[in-house]
Amino acid sequence: MTSWLIGLVIFTFHMAGIVSAVLALLSSRTSQGAIAWILSLITLPYLAVPAYWIFGQPRFYGYVTARGQRDSVLRRVLARYRSHVDPYLTDTPDPDVRAVEQLAQMPLTSGNRAELLVDGQATFDSLFAGIDRAEEYVLVQFFIVRNDALGLRLKECLQRAVERGVRAYFLYDKIGSHKLNEGYLRDLAESGVEVYAFRSSRGLRHRFQINFRNHRKVVVVDGKEGWVGGFNVGIEYLGQHPRHGPWRDTHLKLTGPSVLGLQEAFWEDWHWATGELINLSWIPTTICEECHDVVIVPSGPADTQDTASLLVQHAIHSARERFWVTSPYFVPDQSVQDALRLAAMRGVDVRIMIPERPDHLLVFLSAFSFLPDMLRAGVRVYRYQPGFLHQKVMLIDQAAASVGTVNLDNRSFRLNFEITAFLPDRQFAAQVEQMLEEDFSHCREISVEEVTSRPLWRKLMSRAAYLMAPIQ
DSSP, rough: HHHHHHHHHHHHHHHHHHHHHHHHHHHHHSSSHHHHHHHHHHHHHHHHHHHHHHOOOOOOOHHHHHHHHHHHHHHHHHHHHHHHGGGGGGOOOOOHHHHHHHHTTTTEEEEEEEEEEEHHHHHHHHHHHHHHHOOEEEEEEEEEEEESSSHHHHHHHHHHHHTTTTTTEEETTTTTTTTHHHHHHHHHTTTTTTEEEETOSSSSOOOOOOOOEEEEEEEEEETTTEEEEEEEEEEGGOOOOOTOOSSOOOOEEESSSTTTHHHHHHHHHHHHHHHHOOOOOOOOOOOOOOOOOEEEEEEESSSSSSSHHHHHHHHHHHHHHHHEEOSSSSOHHHHHHHHHHHHHHOOOOOEEEEEEOOOSSHHHHHGGGGGGHHHHTTTTEEOOOOOOEEOOEEEETTEEEEEESSSSHIIIIIEEEEEEEEOOOOHHHHHHHHHHHHHHEEEEEEHHHHHTOOOOOHHHHHHHHHHHHHGH
C-alpha cells in the first residue's frame, strides 16, 4: 500500500510537471525563462512545480479579470474625465513622446506644475502640508509603511483630515508592509480612514499569486495635487536608520491635469483591493505660470505588454547625446542591457548611478555578472558614496526626464505595479540635470579592472545570483 501511494505521488508530480511545462512554454515572457522552467519542471518536478505556481505566473490574471468586470463603469467615468482634460491635451508631433503616450494609455497634458523634491525632509513636509490642505478627499498608497515616528506623523495627519470631514483612503501592500502592526491599522480605521491591503493572492482562485507586489507610492489630494516618486514611509527614508545612513531619494509634486492620471491608477488599485469604485472628482485644475507637459505611465503585471521595460528601452533608444539613470537595484533584462551598450557605442553619454552600500545582497551581486560587457562598450557606472541611493530617475538628452517608482530589475519590469511621471520638458530636464550632477560629484566610477579582478568565488556568486534575477 505504501509503495502504491509513493508511486501515485511520483506520477502526480511528474504529470503536474509536464502540464506546467506546457503552460510555461505558452506563457513565459522570455525564451530563457521558458527553457529554465521547462527543464526544471520536467527534471525536478517535486521542487519546480510548487515554485512555478508561486513565482512563475507571468500575468496578474485576477487583476486583469477585475479590470474587465468593471470596464463598462470605468469607460463611462473615464469618458467624462477625459473629456474634461481635452483643453489640456498636447498634440505633440514628437514620435518619441507619442510612443510614451501609447505605452501609458494616458495622454500628454499641459497646464501642470512639477516640483522636484530632493530627499526626505522636503518630500514629507510637502506631502503632509498637502494632506492638511485637503477639503474633500485624500488618497494614500505606499509599498512600505512603518509604525515609527514618520508613520505616526502620517497617521495623525490622516486622522486630522477625517476630523475635518475629509474622506481618507489608505492602501498599503500586504507584503511590503508586513511589519505594520494591527494596532496602527485599527487606529486609522476607528478614526474613519478607509484602510485596505493590496493582496495579489486575494481569493481561492488566485491564492498562489504571491510574487506580485504593488510598489507604487502615490498621494492625491482632492484631485488637484499629487505626489509620486521613490519614498516609502519610515524613518530610514529620512536618513535616521543606523545601517543605511544618509538616504538619497527623489520625489515629485504635481499640480494640474496630470494629477488625474495618478488618481486613475490609485482608483484601479483600490477597486482590486476592495471591489469598490469610489466617487472622486475628475475636473482638472491648473494654477501654474510656467507649466510643464506630463505623461503619467502606470505599469504592472496586468498589462498586455511589459510597459516598464519598454519605457526604459524607448528612453535609451531615443537618447542622442545623454542618457543618465539612477536605480538602487540594477539587474536589467537583456534587452535593456543591449540598448544601453548600443547607446554608448553610438556616442551617447550613458551613465548609471547605483548605491555603494547594498540593500539586497542577491540583487547587488547580480549586477557584477554583466557589468564587464557594459563597461567595455562605454557605459559608465557610478557608485554613490554618502549613503544609500534609492531614487529612480531618468534624464534623456536635455529634453526629457522622469521620476517614479521603477527600479532597473525584473521585479519592477514584470512583477510589480509601478508608476512613473514622464516629463518631455526642457526646463524640468535642466533641474534634473543639475540635481544629478551634484549626485555624481559624490560618486566613484567603476572600472573594468575593478570588476574583472575579483576572485573566482565572487564571480561564481555573482553569476548564481544573476540566475535568480527573474524572481528577485
